[in-house]
Amino acid sequence: MRTRASARWLTLALALLAGCAGSSTSGEGAKDPERISESEYDVARDLWMRRSSPRQALDHALKAVELNEENADAAHLVALIYMDFCSRNTDECRLQDAEKHARLALKAKSDYREATNTLGVILIHQKRYPEAIQVLKPLTEDILYETPENAWGNLGWAQLEAGQVDAAIDSLRRSVAAQPLFCVGLYRLGLAYDKKREDALAAETLTRALETPAPGCNTLQDALAVRARVEQRLGNADSARADLERCAELSRKTQTGKECSSMLQKFR
Secondary structure, three states, X not given: OOXXXXXXXXXXXXXXXXXXXXXXXXXXXXXXXXXXXXHHHHHHHHHHXXXXXXXXXXXXXXXXXXXXXXXXXXXXXXXXXXXXXXXXXXXHOOHHHHHHHHHHHHHHOOOOHHHHHHHHHHXXXXXXXHHHHHHXXXXXXXXXXXXXXXXXXXXXXXXXXXXXXXXXXXXXHHHHHHOOOOHHHHHHHHHHHHHOXXXXXXXXXXXXXXXXXXXXXXHOHHHHHHHHHHHHHOOOHHHHHHHHHHHHHHOOOOHHHHHHHHHHHHHO
16 A cells, blocks of 8 residues: 655655745746645655654645646545545545545556555445455456555455355455465454354464464454454353453454453353
């Protein structure tokens, strides 16, 4: 989901943050909207990725697109920032705007593989699973896509949500084969086994997800909740309780955390 930044991003970011962006409607810079668009994109990317300021980043990214709709990187960045808002606060989730800008990026650059993957994820969030599958499947066959685990993982996710469990298992297996450290892919594979009531495989795969030596893998709250459910079916009450406790400790404010807290009450 990363885009290439200009080699001069830092100089431009400092200049614009010092106030140059406010004067872009006059002077010599106004004669070159494409250059100003690139500058606005550089600032937006820095604000989002390095300064954790999504609101300011969105403002600059939208300006970049307004100045030049052919700026595919800027349009894609807008889509990513809108998706970031969705992950932070459902009340601020604007999937239609995210879709609009992902498609705008692809209109400007039809072979923009990262934007294709982003569009597929947006469609999954919109519960438009057949469309997501149609978008993502060609990406899995694209030998030039540098992160095939993302394409296979998201295709498997869409298939799983669409009820195509066997197809999802095949796709998710391919995803983790391409990148064994992709713990989200392992979690979804474990979830697919859970749906088929293949409890031993589900527990094993979810354990692999949680024990993957990559940042954030050992705190996959959803994986803990699903493994607790599987362990209960296997008759391993102590293991199930331990997973629910870890799940609840991570956060009791998320929907998953609330479910884990509720399930814990049954052990008391």
